[in-house]
Amino acid sequence: MPRRSSVEKLDPAIRASVDRAIGRGASIDEIVELVDSLGGDVSRSAIGRYSIRYREMADQQRNVMAIAKAFGEDFGDSNNDAGKLLIQLINSVAVRAMIPLASGEEPDIDGKELHFLARAAKDLLSAAKIDADRxxxxxxxxxxxxxxxxxxxxxxxxxxADTIRKVKEQILGIEL
Structure with missing residues (x-):
């Protein structure tokens, strides 16, 4: 099992700053300076490797979010905030389970648990869709x-008759 990156060993607040800097497109040198200014110590190559993995995970996260959004629209009311939250939570759990795999570590959750979690979410969203339809x-x-x-x-x-038709169209929201 490979050892953890020196960036991953940084204080969580510094690492969050690194993540934000990568997200806004900062250069490796800018990120190294940022880490130094916050009291951390990390090499350019460590930042480079970490930023590549971070961007890959961010791309995967965006793809998963797009799938989750489509899933939510298929199985729930698109205005269903609880359903969206549930999808996002499951998405976050899945991504957190995958991050250790990307660095060669054992995941905190196994595939079977993730499957059951996704299944429960699908069932819940199906029930929400039935409620929305009703x-x-x-x-x-x-x-x-x-x-x-x-x-x-x-x-x-x-x-x-024309007035009656117009009033009914207004109430029903359709043309008669």
Whole structure:
């Protein structure tokens, strides 16, 4: 098993600063200066190796987030913040499990646990989608009932067919 990078051994606050610097595209020399200014000691080559691994992981994270977003849209209401949070949490767990693998270490979570976690999330998001669909059906039924009641009242008041059609279109949100 390879030893940990000297960057990974840095104080977490310094390492977070390194991660932010890499994220904003700082050069290796700028990052080395940053680490020195924060009281850390690391070589240019260590920063170079770490930044390559960091960028690869960031690319993987972006890909996973895109997949998670598509998964959330397929299995839950796109405005479902709880579902989005759940997806992001599972995504974070998966990435954290993969980081040790990238550096040749044993992961903190095994594939079976990750599978069960993802399965539970899928089940939860499926239930959220059912709830969202039911809510949408209730809203549509309520609109339809309101349109029917409006039509009855407008007919009783002597409104023209064109006026009734326009009011119903407004209530239902569709063209008749």
């Amino acid at each position: 809510d949408r059906q209730i809203r549509e039924a309520t609109k339809k009932l309101a349109a029917e009641e409006a039509e009855k009242e407008l007919r009783r008041e002597g409104a023209s």
